Amino acid sequence: MAKKEYAFYPGCSSQLRASAANYLVSTNSMCKVLDIKMTTIPDWNCCGASISYAGGSELSRLVMNARNFALSETHLPDQDIVATCAACWLGAREAKHKLEASPQLLADTNEALHEAGLNYNGKAKIRHMVEVLIEDFGYETLGKPVVKPLEGIKFAGYVGCQTNRPFGIAGESFENPKYLDKLIETVGGEAAIQYEQKVTCCGGALAFSEPEKSQKQIRDIVESAYDQGADMIVTPCPLCQANVEVYQSEINKKYGTRLAMPVTYYSQLMTVAYGGTAKEAGLDGHIIQPKKLQDIADKQL
Amino acid sequence: MSEMKTAAYICQGCGIGERLSAKQMAVVAQKEGKMQLVREHAFLCSAEGVQMIRDDIEKEAVTHIMIAACSRRAKTEAFNFPDVTMTRANIREGVIWSQPEGDAAQEIMQEMADDYVRMGCAEIKKMKLPQGTPDKAQNKRILVVGGGISGLTAALESAEAGYEVLIVEKQKALGGWAARLWKRVPAKSPYTDPIDTGIVDLIASVTQHPRIKVYLNATIAQTSGAPGRFLVHIATENGAAATEEVGAIVQASGFTNYDINKLPELGGGKSQNVVDQAGLEQLAIEAARQGQPVRRPSDGGEVSSVAFIQCAGQRDESGKHLPYCSGHCCNTSIKQAMYFKDSNPGIDTVVIYTDLRTPGMGEDFYRSGQNRGVTFTKGMVSEVAAHGNSCTVKFKDIILNEDSSIEADLVVLATGQVPNSGVNIDLAEDAQAEAKPVSILNLTYRQGKDLPQLKHGLTDSHFICFPYETRRTGIYAAGPVRRPMDIAQATEDATGAALKAIQAVENASLGRAAHPRSGDLSFPIVRLEGCTQCKRCTVECPFGAIDEDEKRYPVFNESRCRRCGTCMGACPVRVISFENYSPDSIGNQIKAVDMPDEFSEKPRILVLACENDAYPALDMAGMQRKVYSAFVRVIPVRCLGSVNTVWITDALNGGWDGVMMMGCKHGDDYQCHFIKGSELANYRMGKIDDTLKQLGLETERVTTCAVAITDSARVAQLINDYAAKIQEIGMSPMKGFA
């Protein structure tokens, strides 16, 4: 399989010692097996995320994103920008769309970028890691390196919002995307296909500001995973992962529930299935331990 | 035509041969049916079976054939012998498919089949091959009443098909309402902007057309005659009168706008700044002429805000105003709001509606209106109060759920279309006088001056499957006179009406019936010497085809007739008949059956079934193998309206134990193809009870039921229930007296 190269845009949460550090770790391990070369965009910056709307003006938020594009174009020409974080991917794609739609905005943006000695000429293509896996590799190829099929584990594939709407993965429906289930099956796990909270919003954007509201969302998402007899939730989004995992203890405290549903990343599943260690899969980065996954990771071949 | 030679053909195919004795049927045909030629065949509808019949017609000079095989509705391509008289005994669907297998049923099933053969033979001897009415009127000119967009379209489309056309318009100029519009709603892609009405070009092509003659300032003083030979007296304003002959008529008399003075609560008539949609078009045309934006009528001031009130005096359930929706008004208001937005985007335009109705591509027009900044709000307007040069529109904001109000310089009321239908012939004279209607056609018809009206004073048309079927043959309503509609639909409607008019003249010229018995060459023949001038035929004819002469004898206008036979059913002295359908052709069938004696425990039940719905339903019962009593004998009739009570009394006198009549639903949502047929039958049968009592019979021995074509399962049930009831009340005491 030919080495594939991409410009990597990790985003603020997927850095070492950041809230999605283990996503980064597992992604790197996964890429190694798949022979994907991810070169981090030098000096990349925050996308601003959708939540910054009241802080940053339209143009300044565009400029923040355009800076990353420009950097990528200069240092990693002709490479697709690949984000692992749903919010980064969405923010970047939205920015790109707007700049494509409005010559005025593009001009203004570049005028601002020049202050940082940069220029954006609209080339860079923005993609999510999941897109890369499905479109550039395909399930069959992704299945080949599997040495430890994740037998005996039932996963609730939680797609969430921003990897799914408004852009989503090509060919998938907004209401019932199937790619995560397919990935789960690709690595030999069992998918809870009937999981109806699949695309429910976890309220991530309001996790801090409206905790009780977002925690109600999380409770539904987790309880429905239990209803489906799932051992753990798997997601492609660092914000979903953090919210859904982290706040279960809070919910238990408030409502006397006993939620302890591990929330993992697809990249962790693949790393383990590809024979990676618990460490390589970033399984040490969990507050609620994905026991069954660890067992398989620890199992000697 | 040479003298009658009869032949009977018994098919053995489709199991008839296995389940019945075809031989015996043949014997019956020969011995009792007195058929001069009788043949059996294993597969009668096969090429060589059909050839056999053809040869008989050619070589044996057979003129009347009776085919005992499948239903008359099946194998019509094979059994197609236009030059001879034919009837068919329904042995397949009507006997073997509706009777149980097994020997137990064998005997009575064979009796059933034999009876159908007897009936077929009896009928065919009373039938003649229809020659078509001698009244073949040849005038093919089309009269169009009304010179609005519907009339002009009907005229031009007919002329373009090669027909001569006459337009009679009461105004001094052609164009109607369309000529009073500044622009029209688009009817083609892109559905985004108001477009030119095109009325000027249309008028030009009509007035310049070599085949179109126009009368202006003219009305119809009198219309007499029938399709192919209508005689029309035209009265012009200057007193000059003209008489023209035409073959068919398209009535496109259009509509009048609902009077906004009837809507004072909405400011109608209270302020110059409250106008209806027509009023706004006037303002728009005036403004365009002066090359300036629309001004406020009250003071010529600038218009900065306009409110459009939908359904003004429409969709009204209080009974005070129009109960229906006029269909076009939503698009029209959007168009008019665009007038303002296009002249100055700063003008506020609000459309207050309860349901926005922009079907089809109208949705693009709605979007286009929104895109221009027209505001739409779902609300119920309670009051429009005019003060000074402004108006306050008070309304319940249904979305924001609050009482609200808008200040507007101009208020446009979307009022509805009131059809110009002429006089309502179903109302008593005095009631008409009160309504002061002006007749449009001034028909000399026995049944009234104009086309009958439907609900809401809309002119007659059969409204789902056959929109042009008015109850006056050769006269077709088109445009808003028969149904509220916009220009696009009126254009289609007028074109369709033009076709129907053309069809009417073509049929008349060949002496053929029009829809639904289109092509039928039979027509009512009356023996006037026997007529008692009771007028029932002239009163009951659903199509007003029969007039009366000065001696009060009925005058049949064949090309106005639809061949339903209602007159035949109405005639107490049975002087009316068709060549192939008459009191005798049915009466003889009733008399022909082999009537078992009263001790046989074998009742006989006569079923007179409407051939349009009940008879097909019975066929389908057979196709679905629904079993029903073998004691029934079914006779298809053109319409229950054609059932003459003599058949019933003959049957009862002849020892029949019961008579069932199956016809279509009547009433408001009638499904009778001849409008009143089944209703009349019902009415007549109401009277038969006395006759029954005189005969000392139970009234249950005659029954009528409404049957739909989909009632295949139900008809079998109805028959069986009735058979049970007859068993219960016992055999007819009349047996053996006949």
Added chain:
Amino acid sequence: MNELNIKYHNNFLKEVEENIEEGEWIKMCMQCGVCSGSCPLGPYWAHPPQELFMMIRAGKREQVLRSDSMWMCTSCYNCVVRCPRKLPITQIMHGIAAYANNLGMAPKIQPTRDFSILFWKNCTRTGRVNELRLTLGLYFNDGLVAGIKKGWAMRNIGLGLMRAGRLNLFELFKGHECKDQKGIHAMLKKAAEIEQRHKHLTA
């Protein structure tokens, strides 16, 4: 003119169209309500999107801009993908909220507003988000005591994350950051200038 007699006059709609991202879409709403029904936090909206659009057309400036509703948006984009008129509803909600905030009409106590601003400050300060500062920043937003309370309440989570290597105390002193912060600040400053420039042109 007071709000009463500018009802359904398009002044406010026009104001919104001129000042709000994607505001020109609002007039296209046909009041089907699919957005209102699709919002995961729907029950907490005093006025759901479709109603807000109607209020804007009706000229209810005060009620709209002072409303808490649009701050309930979780940016889940359900409404956007279901809208039969393809309105970018999420962006419009953000736009209205931002505009209300710029006019100082947003509710005084509105945690999402605070977090939004805080987030932007936080991420533009060094070019990258400092998650610890962000969290604490929010806790201490309404004063020291409240902050300590909230922090204490959430301590387990914090500790958990630290144990998991996903939260780093050192971020308080030196966290993730971009090298060319000068450039970033310069370009943001420029962006602000450009926007001012456009305002003057339109005004």
Added chain:
Amino acid sequence: MTTPIATSQTILVVGGGISGMTAALEAAECGKQVILLEKSPTLGGRTALLYRYFPKLCHPVCGLEINLRRLKGNRNVRVMTMAEVSRITGTRGKYTVTINIAPRYVNGNCTACGECARAVSSEIPNPYNYGLDKMKVAYLPHDMAYPLRYVLDPSAIGTADAEQARAACKYDAIDLGMQPETIELTVGAVIWATGWQPYDAAKIQPYGYDRFPNVITSLEFERFTDLRGPTGGKILRPSDGKEAKNIAFIQCAGSRDENHLRHCSRICCMASLKQTQYVREVYGEEGKSTIYYIDIRAIDRFEDFYQKVQNDSTVKFIKSKVARVAQDGNSGDLILHGVDTEGYHRYANNHDLVVLAIGMEPSVKGVDIPAEIIADASGFLESETSGGIFGAGCAASPLDVNRSVQHATAAALRAIQVINKTAGVEI
């Protein structure tokens, strides 16, 4: 199949539904020669599969019977079934039409006795019930089929069934040797009346047609209430055959939606109003219908019917485009989520069955038609009156039956004009 004689005086009508039959008959009854083409084995089209018409609640096959009788009695119309147009060349007054005819495997000898159907064993989904039940591979489309002649499904060819069917037929009506044919006709004018197809309900993801068995389309519902339908006239849920008494009707399922069909399909409001009366017919006061709508488009005279239904205590109206449909666990019930926009009321309503008032798409794709006939934004045909090809009925615009008939009658006259002009007829 012998190629029928056609000249520049012949009118070709493509599509044997209510519009096509009307256009053909109206032209023929003016004395014109007509060839009526239908791609399925029978005439009647979609209306033959409807239970009742609005607003009279009468039965479509009643009108069909009359039209069939007009047809049987008229020598001017020649009917070709299982025939499709693949190409049209030429201009007004002289077109050359290429027609592909699929083998029926049953010839004119067929008496519709049904022995072949009894002889075969394998079954296929029944398209006349939208695949909701099965039918034999040798079949009569329906009781009102015309021509009244059986069909042998191609899937049977080469199987024992085909042989058994042939053996069972006493009349040599089964001809397994039939081959597809392509013929060319010369005609003077063409009326394009290929009708419509329902929008693919599965594409409307929030309503879960592809996930929840108890979400069906309005067309399927027509079959549910029809005695000849898959449930023999009972309103039963697909999931568990339970009586569905609490039924939701979702309007604008695909229509008025830029994610699906940008136009309003016009008939759906009236169709749902009509179908609430089916529920009443079957369950009386026990039935419950709820209509979720944006605007009720009961145009002109139909307003009467709307008012009638509004006054029906078993029918409820909610002004709302349903946001999404969810299935309630294993009960098979459905929960509709949304907001009643009349004053903002949030709802989560339970229903036994959900009927999607599915939108209309024109069936005009895949044919090589000259440029003189163009399609609008939604693919409906817009004919140029200067040409000789005319759209009729739902191929040209989303229309109800009444308007389709009107439209087809008008199309017939336009075709006649072409014919008469080429022949230089003056009456």
